[in-house]
Amino acid sequence: MSDEPAVGLVVTGIGTVGAEGFDFRTALGRHGYKYLPAASQYFLAAAKRALAQAGPDALEPVGPEERGAAVGTNSAAVALHHTMDRTVTATGAGDLSPVTAPYFSINLFGSRLATEHDLKGFNLTFTSPRVAGLEALQNGLRALAAGRARRLLAGATEEALPEGEPGADTSEAGAVALVLEPGPAARSRGATALGRVGVRSFFLPPKVAASAEGAERAAALLRDALDALGHRPDRPLAVTAVLDGSPVGEAVAAALDGKAPGEGALGEWALDGRALGGNALGGRVLADRPERVPAGAGALEPVARVAAALAAPDGHPHAVITAAAEGNAAVCLITPGDASAIPEGEQPMGVRQRAGSR
Numbered sequence: 001m002s003d004e005p006a007v008g009l010v011v012t013g014i015g016t017v018g019a020e021g022f023d024f025r026t027a028l029g030r031h032g033y034k035y036l037p038a039a040s041q042y043f044l045a046a047a048k049r050a051l052a053q054a055g056p057d058a059l060e061p062v063g064p065e066e067r068g069a070a071v072g073t074n075s076a077a078v079a080l081h082h083t084m085d086r087t088v089t090a091t092g093a094g095d096l097s098p099v100t101a102p103y104f105s106i107n108l109f110g111s112r113l114a115t116e117h118d119l120k121g122f123n124l125t126f127t128s129p130r131v132a133g134l135e136a137l138q139n140g141l142r143a144l145a146a147g148r149a150r151r152l153l154a155g156a157t158e159e160a161l162p163e164g165e166p167g168a169d170t171s172e173a174g175a176v177a178l179v180l181e182p183g184p185a186a187r188s189r190g191a192t193a194l195g196r197v198g199v200r201s202f203f204l205p206p207k208v209a210a211s212a213e214g215a216e217r218a219a220a221l222l223r224d225a226l227d228a229l230g231h232r233p234d235r236p237l238a239v240t241a242v243l244d245g246s247p248v249g250e251a252v253a254a255a256l257d258g259k260a261p262g263e264g265a266l267g268e269w270a271l272d273g274r275a276l277g278g279n280a281l282g283g284r285v286l287a288d289r290p291e292r293v294p295a296g297a298g299a300l301e302p303v304a305r306v307a308a309a310l311a312a313p314d315g316h317p318h319a320v321i322t323a324a325a326e327g328n329a330a331v332c333l334i335t336p337g338d339a340s341a342i343p344e345g346e347q348p349m350g351v352r353q354r355a356g357s358r
Contacts, residue, residue, distance in 0.1 A: 243295055
């Protein structure tokens with residue numbers, strides 16, 4: 001294990017891939033990818049682009065056992081499972097393709113990535129509704145802080161849902177991948193630190209969300225998450241909320257609108273963008289009005305918003321907030337730019353610790 005501490009982790013590469021116009025032969029190569037499920041192709045292509053931006057030497061300084069991967073998905077296997085079900089019911093399991101049959105397991109969708117890039121530290125898959133991609137970041141960062149690895153490829157991938165499947169009308173397809181490494185390592189090889197990310201996930205029971213106290217409870221959870229992530233309330237914060245119309249999504253939206261009992265209104269704005277009085281985010285200075293983005297049927301959009309915030313030209317910290325009808329919710333705090341310019345006290349708690357040895 002390297003002596004290099006996994007602290008001050010920064011993003012050095014971002015890769016995004018959309019399904020429209022995607023050709024695996026162009027993105028990955030003509031041979032060896034034809035029979036991979038689309039979601040695997042998307043994530044491989046996104047990771048390739050992220051590593052290209054991070055630099056050819058992003059992974060080389062550490063051994064295979066010090067490289068990890070984490071991917072989140074909700075619908076990567078749905079279309080394939082439908083095809084398998086039709087084959088089994090029509091002609092029998094003997095007619096399943098031996099090439100695609102192993103992918104009945106959602107855990108295999110990131111396996112090719114680990115094989116191609118020699119990622120032997122860990123290879124994790126997350127499937128929690130809507131927050132799976134952010135959980136991949138959260139747990140990947142946690143694993144690095146615990147000394148499980150020194151480099152991380154993390155993100156989300158989705159394949160379009162079959163017609164007639166619940167949520168097919170808001171289906172997502174594509175992938176986002178991020179490369180993360182310790183800030184000192186990035187600086188030593190001359191790589192650009194695009195920023196830092198920290199994630200906190202939590203659960204808001206749907207029954208609680210639908211109650212009169214739902215918005216107040218959501219506001220408390222959001223404040224706790226931002227506090228845990230080390231955001232200083234006097235630093236301007238941009239907010240993007242990826243939400244659906246479920247009771248949980250509406251409770252979070254109401255909290256951000258300042259409708260929780262006993263809270264001030266985020267709708268009352270001074271000319272400099274400061275919220276007047278208290279608000280759902282604990283009196284934080286907001287860079288602009290919170291942006292609400294309609295959620296798709298998957299875990300891709302929140303991670304895409306994280307990637308967009310990292311690529312933004314301004315230096316404001318940015319919170320991407322998301323929640324699912326089932327109660328899963330998460331906050332990702334993005335701090336664009338070089339981590340060395342950010343006070344140590346504002347680093348996310350999970351990466352402030354010096355990693356121990358395995």
